[in-house]
Structure formats: C-alpha cells, structure tokens
Amino acid sequence: MKTARIFTGIFLAIAFVMGAASCSSDQEYRVLNGMLHTPYTVKYEATESYDGEIRDLLQAYYHSINPFDSTSIISRVNRNEDVVTDSIFQSVFAVATQVAQSTDGALDVTCTPLINLWGFGFANDSAAITQATIDSILTIVGYEKVHIDSAGYVRKDDPRIQLNFSALGDGCSCDLIGHLLESHGVKNYLIEVGGEVRSCGVNAQGKGWRIGIVTPEDDPEGINNDLQAIVALQGTHGLATSGNYRNFHEKDGHKYGHTINPKTGYPAEQDVLSATVIAPSCMVADAYATAIMVTGREKAAELARLHPEIAYYLIYSLPDGTMATEYSASFEPFLQQ
Numbered sequence: 461m462k463t464a465r466i467f468t469g470i471f472l473a474i475a476f477v478m479g480a481a482s483c484s485s486d487q488e489y490r491v492l493n494g495m496l497h498t499p500y501t502v503k504y505e506a507t508e509s510y511d512g513e514i515r516d517l518l519q520a521y522y523h524s525i526n527p528f529d530s531t532s533i534i535s536r537v538n539r540n541e542d543v544v545t546d547s548i549f550q551s552v553f554a555v556a557t558q559v560a561q562s563t564d565g566a567l568d569v570t571c572t573p574l575i576n577l578w579g580f581g582f583a584n585d586s587a588a589i590t591q592a593t594i595d596s597i598l599t600i601v602g603y604e605k606v607h608i609d610s611a612g613y614v615r616k617d618d619p620r621i622q623l624n625f626s627a628l629g630d631g632c633s634c635d636l637i638g639h640l641l642e643s644h645g646v647k648n649y650l651i652e653v654g655g656e657v658r659s660c661g662v663n664a665q666g667k668g669w670r671i672g673i674v675t676p677e678d679d680p681e682g683i684n685n686d687l688q689a690i691v692a693l694q695g696t697h698g699l700a701t702s703g704n705y706r707n708f709h710e711k712d713g714h715k716y717g718h719t720i721n722p723k724t725g726y727p728a729e730q731d732v733l734s735a736t737v738i739a740p741s742c743m744v745a746d747a748y749a750t751a752i753m754v755t756g757r758e759k760a761a762e763l764a765r766l767h768p769e770i771a772y773y774l775i776y777s778l779p780d781g782t783m784a785t786e787y788s789a790s791f792e793p794f795l796q797q
Contacts, residue, residue, distance in 0.1 A: 489648075489664045496522055498630065498654035504641050505648040505664075514637055521633050524548040525625045527572075537614045538572075538622045544612040552625045552632050552743065553608055559747040560603040562767065566754040567747050568722035570606060572622035573597045575720055578727060594725035601722055631700055631746025634658035638696075638742075651742075656700045658742040659693040668694030670796065676703050676733035676775050676783070688775055688785070691738070691794040698742030702749035703734030703775075719753040730756040733783065736773040738794060744770070757786060764788040 492502040492511045496518055504510070524546050526532045536543040545553070556569045574597055577589060605617040614623075625632070630653045637651045638658045648661030650669045659669045672687040693699065702719065721728045735752040739745035748770055752760045760772050771790035778784055787795070 494518075496633075496653075497526065497528070500633070500651075500653040502637060502641075502652075503650045503663075504646050505661075506641075506644065506646050510641065510644055510646075513640060517636055517640055518633060520546075521548055521636055525552055525629060525632070527624055534623055534625065540616075540619050542613065545608060545614060546612075548632065548636070550608060550612065552628050553623075555741075555743050555747055556625065556628055557603060559744070559751060563748075563751040563755060563759070563763065565603060565722055566751040566759070567627055568601065568603045569623050569625055569627070570603055570621050571601050571720050571722040572624040573620075574601065574722070574725050575624060575626070578720060580720070598725050601725075627702075627750040628743050628747050630654040630656040631658075631698060631741070631743035634698065634742035656698075656742050656746055657693070658696075658698050660696045662694060668692035671699060673701060673734070673736050673773065673775075688783075689773065690796040691736075691773075691791075692796050693738075693794065696740070697738055698740065698745040699736065699738050700742060700745040700749045701734055701736040702746075702753045719750060721754050728754045730754070731776045731778075732756055732760075732774050733777055734775045735760070738771045738791065740769055748772075761788070764790060 488507055489503060489505050490509060490511070492514060494500050494515065500518070502514055523529060523532050525534045525548065527534050527538070529535060533543055533545055533549050537545070553569070556567065559567045560569075574594070577593065577597065600618045600620045606621055606623070607615055609615050633653045634651045634656050635658055637653075638649065638660065641649050642660070646660075648663070649659070650663070651658045657669075657671055663669050670690055670692050673689045673691065675686040675688040677686070691699070719728045720726070730753065732753055735749045737745040737749040737752070739748065748763065749772075752763070752772060752774070755763075757774055757776060760774060764770060764772060768790065771788050771794065773785065773787040773791050773795075775783055775785050
C-alpha cells in the first residue's frame with residue numbers, strides 16, 4: 461500500500477502519449493478529476509455529464525470496502541458486527557476467492573494482521589516481528605476460513621480473522637465506473653484510479669488509449685516517470701501493475717516490500733520488480749498482478765497458460781543488478797514501439 465493511499469500498490473504511470481488528454485470539444489469528451497483515497501481521472505465521450513453519478517458511486521464504494529472508515533462495511537465485518545454486505549463487497553470477495561483458488565492462496569485477503577505487523581496496513585501492530593509472532597498470526601490467515609452466507613453475512617472460522625481488499629480496491633472502482641458509463645451507452649472511456657486502468661473504445665483522436673509502464677526504481681516519493689514500455693488498449697480491458705519499489709521499509713540493511721506472502725508471513729522476495737496484467741476486468745487484473753508478485757515468473761507463465769484471459773508483462777532483476785523483461789505471448793499485441 462502506497463503511503464497516504466488506502467488500497468495497495470499499483471505503480472503505473474498513465475501516459476496519454478498521443479494526446480488523449482487534449483479532448484476535442486466537438487467529440488464531447490469529458491474529463492473528471494478528483495481525489496478519494498488517491499487521485500482519479502475519468503475521460504469519457506457522452507452528450508451529457510455523469511460526473512455526479514460517478515462521485516456518488518465512488519462514495520458508495522468507499523463506504524463498502526474502505527478499512528479506514530470506521531463505519532464502512534468492511535470495518536464492521538472486522539469488528540464482528542452483524543452487517544449485511546452489499547453488492548460491491550460481495551463482488552470483490554468473489555473475485556478475491558476465485559484468484560486465491562487459482563493461485564494456491566498467493567492472493568489472500570485475510571492476511572491483514574501480517575500486513576499490519578510489517579507496517580503496511582491500516583493499523584500498525586506494535587508487536588515485535590519474530591517467527592513466533594508470525595506463526596501465531598498464520599493460524600488465523602487463510603481465504604478458505606471465511607465465506608459469505610446466502611443472507612449476505614460474512615462468516616469466519618475464527619473471530620480474529622480480518623479482511624483487507626487492498627489488492628483489488630482500485631481495480632474494483634475502475635470497473636464500477638466503467639459499468640456505470642456503459643449503462644448510459646458510453647462506448648469510449650478511460651478510467652484511472654491510483655494507477656489502475658479500465659478502458660473502452662478509443663481516445664479523442666480515434667486511437668487506442670496509450671498507457672506507459674514506469675521503470676521500477678526505488679522511488680518512495682513517486683517522482684520517477686521513466687517508461688519501460690508503452691501499451692495501447694482498444695476495446696474493453698482492465699490493466700493493473702503491482703510493484704514494491706515505491707512502498708517498502710528498510711530494516712537492518714534489508715529492504716522489505718509491501719507485498720506479503722500469505723504462506724510464509726514474510727514480505728515476498730521474488731526477482732520480479734513489477735508485474736503488469738491485462739484482463740477483461742480491472743479488478744481481476746489488479747488481483748493477479750499482486751499474486752504474481754508473490755509467486756514469481758514461473759508461476760506467471762503457468763497462470764497465463766491456465767487462464768488465457770490474462771496477459772502479463774514482468775520487469776525483473778538479474779543477479780548483476782540490471783533489469784530484464786518477460787511477457788506472455790498474449791501481451792505482445794498490446795506493446796507499442
């Protein structure tokens with residue numbers, strides 16, 4: 461989770477390389493900029509404004525799964541209050557469970573106590589980080605230990621289980637806005653929330669939306685905007701990037717990234733510096749990007765083979781400290797020179 465942001469860590473530079481930010485008024489492209497837990501931008505072609513509906517939708521999303529809001533549904537679930545979950549909560553939970561199952565638990569929304577322990581969560585645990593502490597927490601971590609019943613209530617195997625949808629939150633908000641715009645017949649739009657992207661159709665110049673993937677360098681302030689690659693999105697796609705290079709701690713000379721391995725209880729230590737995923741929905745892309753940061757490159761290739769609906773682009777470190785890239789065959793058509 462990036463500093464001063466609620467939902468985890470997508471470090472994608474949005475580069476409107478072909479001037480998509482300069483929308484032609486006669487094409488009626490509209491631009492909505494705002495700030496929730498993170499900046500967001502919505503560009504869409506329509507004959508009327510839907511800005512008010514978008515803002516209302518973001519507030520509903522925020523109240524559903526924002527752990528910093530003490531009155532939100534997820535906060536009440538974490539306090540074991542009897543609260544009926546809404547459709548937003550249920551859709552995020554369903555995707556999280558699906559991706560957890562397909563990645564052998566690499567994505568796990570119950571590892572909140574571990575995230576807090578390592579100082580990356582919505583509550584920093586004051587306990588010392590010892591193997592005994594981690595082992596104790598791991599007994600209440602596991603996506604299979606929680607479910608939503610037919611009445612919409614969250615049921616936990618252990619009341620100490622806590623949920624955090626940080627790995628899917630921004631992707632969820634992009635999809636919600638996209639569905640809203642599509643319900644009004646909007647065919648061309650680009651939605652960016654905290655670096656996550658959902659796109660449909662083309663930009664104001666009639667070309668695919670062009671997005672830049674930032675070169676992963678230690679950059680806690682988010683200043684670096686050097687691009688490693690540019691992708692063009694045309695049609696309906698979700699795109700998300702996960703990485704540890706802007707959100708990490710250093711302790712005793714060792715750098716710990718914010719992505720926690722739910723199996724070990726420790727920050728994931730793969731050679732992958734950033735993982736970009738394109739999928740039919742932004743929430744799915746968001747979830748798989750986080751999971752790949754845990755599983756590494758070999759598992760990414762297996763996931764793409766088993767789930768042809770996702771495409772990935774990885775930037776990873778070599779033993780000599782230089783960077784290299786690797787991507788699935790399905791990602792190649794999106795790459796631009």
